[in-house]
Amino acid sequence: MKLDQLYQEIILDHYKRPHGRGLREPFDAEAHHVNPTCGDEVTLRVSIKGDTVADVSYEGMGCSISQASASILHELLKGGTVEESLRRHEAFAELMGGRGQVEPDEAVLEDAVAFAGVARYPARVKCALLPWMAYKDALARAVPEEEKA
Amino acid sequence: MKLDQLYQEIILDHYKRPHGRGLREPFDAEAHHVNPTCGDEVTLRVSIKGDTVADVSYEGMGCSISQASASILHELLKGGTVEESLRRHEAFAELMGGRGQVEPDEAVLEDAVAFAGVARYPARVKCALLPWMAYKDALARAVPEEEKA
């Protein structure tokens, strides 16, 4: 069943019991993203300590896909290095843009491989990407270009 | 042949040898009309003496139909009463709007019955009407409403 691939157990679990939800202090930057077609919103904060993503906190309204995606993002990126987070970001974006043709790398994406089914639903891809776009935006503000070089 | 009904001998004659062409003095009012789709233009003057249309003079650029129509208008209206000219105007407009279904009254329209065939060509009806519309306009300016009453 196609629908079961979309609403995988992992996704529904994260949706019902989101991890790391809530906006926390301290943080280095915040980004607010909206999906204009459906009105889903997420506010996301990052706290960077040296090379490490010390915290990702978020708050938002949206469907199961966008909410679960934020929860999994938190799990996946918090505590890792900034570089690692960008690698995971890229892998996730690639998976979502792959229209179901991209084989996800479980070593990089862990629980997020559950989103492979979402890639088959073009209308939902934006939901899954919403927190990730906000993350990238917040990170760019927290770590200015000069510093990265 | 449909085309022969459009380009009747009378129409072609009036086109090649127009009657009363040229702008003359004295005149009471002038009207300039343009057909925006094709650029045909006519400038038409009326001179009214009492109840009589003393002169209709005109100048214009346009196709055989609009030019012949101006020439026949001159023939038909000049020298008659204002009231008669309006009756002829009405009969001509009715003929042109009739899509070929109106039987023209030769007693009223004389040579202008030759335009019966034009009514079948919606794109050309405006050409035939151009000088008649200018006439009505000029007349309205020459004979203000109050006076008519």
Added chain:
Amino acid sequence: MNALDVDAVRKDFPILDREVNGNPLVYLDSGNTSQKPRQVIDAVREHYELHNANVARSVHTLGTEATEAFEGAREKVAAFVGAGTAAEIVFTKNSTEAINLVAHAFTAGAQDPRLRLGPGDEIVITEMEHHSNIVPWQLLAQRTGATLRWFGLTDEGRLDLSRLEDLINERTKLVSVVHYSNLLGTINPVDVLVARARQVGALVLLDGSQSVPHIPVDVTALGADFVAFTGHKMLGPTGIGALWGRFELLDAMPPFLGGGSMIETVAMTGSTFMPPPARFEAGTPPIAEAVGLGAAVDYLSAVGMDAIQAHEKQLTAYALDALAATPDVRVIGPTDTADRGATISFTVDGIHPHDVGQILDDEGVQVRVGHHCARPTCVRFGVPATTRASFYLYTTISEIDALVRGLERVRKVFA
């Protein structure tokens, strides 16, 4: 009035034979765009296969045929909405353009005092407008310094008319209100608004995008100055809409888009313009689309707008009852059939509309989810989005049953 034979109607809509995700298509998104009967699809095809040419510019036979078809469609549309003359129908690309066209007629330097707008002047809308009847006025207010004001809504989803006299006052230049809300289903009391606007000398625009397709509309009887509507929601093609306006008022308006076919004469140093409707139809118009829209209003008239309204009322009553019986469903908008159309927005407790829509889609049931281009209405009712089912002449009771069954499945997935 003849009753509507929904089985016969459905045979005219080829798409209704389709399956979606292995289930028969249950199209409950007509408020978004309607499906098209064979008669409309064929009219467009035939036009291209036999009569295609540009209009108003040619003496040749094809051009004459195309022009007659195009102007004939204008006459049909005019008759359909009760316009005084066909010259009162301006073809646009959609409702949105029709509304923007009116908005651009208002300027600080307008010759006609009714269209002169500046600081201190007010435009009044409502909190239940589609974005297409909000943003043009926000942009106009920015351009001119005029103030935008709006009616609030009652909890039932009706206009809050308690501040009528305050909101529509001597400073009001224009009242622009949706006739039939695309989110709430509410049908607004046009008579009350028009009467008050007349008292203060304000113009009235009705957004008829949802009313013209679904209920008999007589623009003359309504008493407004402008009515905007859109072809694709009334069985017609995409790419065409219309603005009806009182001729005298249209004639007082300056041109909007400039270009071919709207001019009287052009010189490099300046141009003069045609009377309406040509003045507002710059460039090649949607010709085949007008022909299709003409076929659409023929179809609607043949079925009968009264019959369509009665059919939709029956569906709405049935659906409202069915949804009332489901405890976790909350209808946003009027919950009885008085002054409401066949568009029902609702939320399902604890489940986001996106997820509701997704699972319904799996069952073949096509509903719209989101803010329905009426975000302020969502904000007013404290919801980020809703699920919306909207019906039309081809909708059946059993399709509403499919919706209700689908909602059970939604609950199961998210249990």
Added chain:
Amino acid sequence: MNALDVDAVRKDFPILDREVNGNPLVYLDSGNTSQKPRQVIDAVREHYELHNANVARSVHTLGTEATEAFEGAREKVAAFVGAGTAAEIVFTKNSTEAINLVAHAFTAGAQDPRLRLGPGDEIVITEMEHHSNIVPWQLLAQRTGATLRWFGLTDEGRLDLSRLEDLINERTKLVSVVHYSNLLGTINPVDVLVARARQVGALVLLDGSQSVPHIPVDVTALGADFVAFTGHKMLGPTGIGALWGRFELLDAMPPFLGGGSMIETVAMTGSTFMPPPARFEAGTPPIAEAVGLGAAVDYLSAVGMDAIQAHEKQLTAYALDALAATPDVRVIGPTDTADRGATISFTVDGIHPHDVGQILDDEGVQVRVGHHCARPTCVRFGVPATTRASFYLYTTISEIDALVRGLERVRKVFA
């Protein structure tokens, strides 16, 4: 490059089987609007029969299919004109709207200095423009107090470039020029104009309404900032056109029409807008029309734009020779095939174009007569109107013979 097989092409155009006044249709009015191949007509029909839904708003299957078809069409059109990305293609209702959209981006208070326009600033056009590339600039000049200037023409129907440096100068904000004149057939030297505009920092808009359908156009290589074109002249449906613009520049432009789908978020107190192209596509777009236009560019690409250009060059050479051999015919515009397209305007001594067109129509030959929405060009050449024959990929040599035979009959009737 494969040569064009005109017999095979003609089989794809159902209308070409038609008779007009008892004669086979000879359609020589493609510059006005083109005929449509079966492939385009079918794509539109199939869309309505199988995939019709609104776009960008639904999670349901039909909505997803319609959105993919619509955005897929944008990608096809982008590739067809060599745009960097599909986001550089804004769908409009026709060329005219595309040009007006750009005109409305210029205001006194614009944030971007390139779009700031007021007294002292200049906009430059030419004497060979279509009304759609004249009137929007006249209206803009009126709104802002800017000055409209224009290139004159040589007797041969070319731009008079002798005043290039004077006309395009430090005060020039925009140069808006037709790429391929719809009256004269002249193809203008874009490189010269762009180079000069770049020197003085002016933007360049090309009216590609006639070029995009008939010659290979690569917007990136042309170096302009905007190119406007229209679907119905390139085998596509009516009701759709496009504006190509450099993304960075589109992104600097304020919205034009306000409404659904162009917003990011709407509150009663103010709204924010989407990036291009959505920012400029308010309301329901011409969805089925985009699908049809996508099929049209597929068709053109399959035949090959090089092959079409070569075919038309051959027809033009033949027609220019044939007309040169008729002593009472005067061609208005270039009389050789260098830098000219397959559109030939002419006058017949002593016979008004209306009469020429009427008699040709009786023979089945469909030509356009009048000022072709380019009245200033007529004035420049001292004629009230012309007769115009314009060719396309389906035109044959024997159709040009029919035109010449028709002209003999014209002479006979008016002998």
